[in-house]
Structures are given as structure tokens and as C-alpha cells.
Amino acid sequence: MTRPPREARSRLRAVLPWLMWPALYGAGLLGAGAAFASDAPLPWFNTVYLSLALAIAACERWMPHEPRWLANDGETPCNLAHTLLTKGFAQVVAALVASAPLAAATAVAAARNAGGPWPSHWPLPAQVVLALLVAELGLYIAHRSAHHLPLLWRFHALHHSVRRLWVLNTGRFHFIDSAFKALLGQLPLYLLGAPLAVFMWVGAVTAVTGLLTHCNIEMRTGWLDRVFSTPALHRWHHSKLLAEGNRNYGENLVLWDQLFGTWFNPPRRPPADIGIHGQVAPRFLAQLAQPFTASGVRQIMGMPPVRRHNGPTSSAPEAGEPIRKT
Secondary structure, three states, X not given: XXXXXXXXXXXXXXXXXXXXXXXXXXXXXXXXXXXXXXXXXXXXXXXHHXXXXXXXXXXXXXXXXXXXXXXXXXXXXXXXXXXXXXXXXXXXXXXXXXXHHHHHHHHHHHHHOOOOOOOOOOOHHHHHHHHHHHHHHHHHHHHHHHHXXXXXXXXXXXXHOOOOOOHHHOOOOOHHHHHHHHHHHHHHHHHHOOOHHHHHHHHHHHHHHHHHHOOOEOOOOHHHHHOEOOHHHHHHHOEOOHHHHOOOOOOOEOHHHHHHOOOXXXXXXXXXXXXOOOOOOOOHXXXXXXXXXXXXXXXXXXXXXXXOOOOOEEOOOOOOOOOOOO
């Protein structure tokens, strides 16, 4: 006797949230593996990345975590522009590193460092896991610093200024913010002598994880929250409340959050009201320039303009004023 279609759909809908994250994560990594095995790894990886983003966007419409986040917030042009700038810059760097002269130089350097600290004799999957752990520490330090140091928060605030989370928020970063994170995340691997293939896989894992952490899909990740940076954890990270938002700094893994006491996942629903209490400029070019002006910094920090007697308004930051979201 077959089950009624409505009951079958209900059961499927109950199971799908548990399958979504592993299925999309696995599909992204399998696609990356196929791309890296091809004759044109970068173009094919871009195809995989775009396909995964489109699949996630479709799933967001089908089974959203927060229905109100489906509404258009007018930020799509800026999100796309920042994504093209930051991801495009990363692609140019990757293409240069993978070019024949630099690839040859990298091979020579690797040969000279054959007796160095990086375990090049390990299987590639083991090297990638080690690289993720090493890079994650640098990414954790960069991300946590960006929430606590005004000099860095002025750039990182752009990412937190969104009012909804969805797949297109993934690349909404100021290029200075992205460059700082890339430096701290990749420099240790370079100094240790990690090969190019390891860098490519760390980049792939970071790209796939980023798409998923920002997605608006109803997911249940259970014990995975203890290991990976999941949407459930990242939604808390976007909370306006300092006690909730200054948590879960992990980019791909949450090992360092666990060790340093910043892992946060209470048994309640994350807030739908997200963002910052400061103001970010509404236009792309203005968003790029805003962190470099005194008045722009005060707007980002949510500070009122400083008024001088018989003089123009000054926007110089004052020592000791609060930063971040509250």
C-alpha cells in the first residue's frame, strides 16, 4: 500500500533540512575536484562556483530559513560589484600564480624546501586538512581582530551592514578586509612551503563554505556545528547584539572558536533582525571610499558628528567610543 502523496511530501520536507548542507557541500567539493583535474581548472571552477550559487539561490526560494529575507533589499547591485571586485582580484592572483613562469619558480622553491617543515610526502587530502587548520588560525585572528579593532572594523562593517542573509551576501566584503584576511590565512602556508595544489583546495573549500554559511535555506546541521562553520552558527555571528555577534569567527572550521571560547550556538532561533547600528553608504564607490574619511568612519561606527563652536562640523573619531554593532 503506497503512502498518500501529502504524507510522503511531509516526510521528505522533514528530512531535506538534514540533507541540504552535506549534499551541497559535497557537490561543491566534487565539482572542484573535477575542475582541478581538467586542463582549465580556473574557468571550470568558476563554472562550478556559479552553478552551486544558482542551486543555492533556487533552494532559498523553495525552503527558506527566514521568509522575510526573500524580500528585495536593494543591495544586489552593490553585492555583485563587491563580489566581482574581491573574487576577481583573487582570480587574477590565482591565474598569475598558476602561470608557467611562476609555477616553475614555485616548483624550484618547493624543491629547495623539500626538507622543510611542510609534509609534502603526505597524501594530498591529509595536506589539505592540515592546511585548513593552519590557515584557519590566521583567518580566525583576522576576523576576530576586525570585530575588536576600529581600524579594521571600519572595513569589515560593510559585510555586516546587510539586513538579510542570502547567497549573494557571500562576496560583500571591502577589498581591504578581504586582502587582510587572505594575508593572514595564506602567508603561514606559503612560509611553510605548501604546494600550489594545497592552496587551490583551501581556496575551493573556503569558497564553497562561504556560499553555504550565508545562505537562507532551512537546514539542520546537528553535530556538524561543532566542526564546520555552518549557516546556523553564522546567523548568530550577524546578530546586532555584541554578545551574540562577536562569536563564531571560523571561516571553514570552528576549532579555534572552540579553543578560545567564542563558539556560540544556544538552543533558540537566531535573530532575523540583523545588521549594524552605524550607517554604510548606499552606493558601491561610496562604500569603497567611506572607511578612508573621518566622517565616513563616524557614520560606520554610529557616532554623531562632532560640532565645534563657531566652526564647521568635525568628524574625527574620539578615543574610547564604542565600536561594532551596539
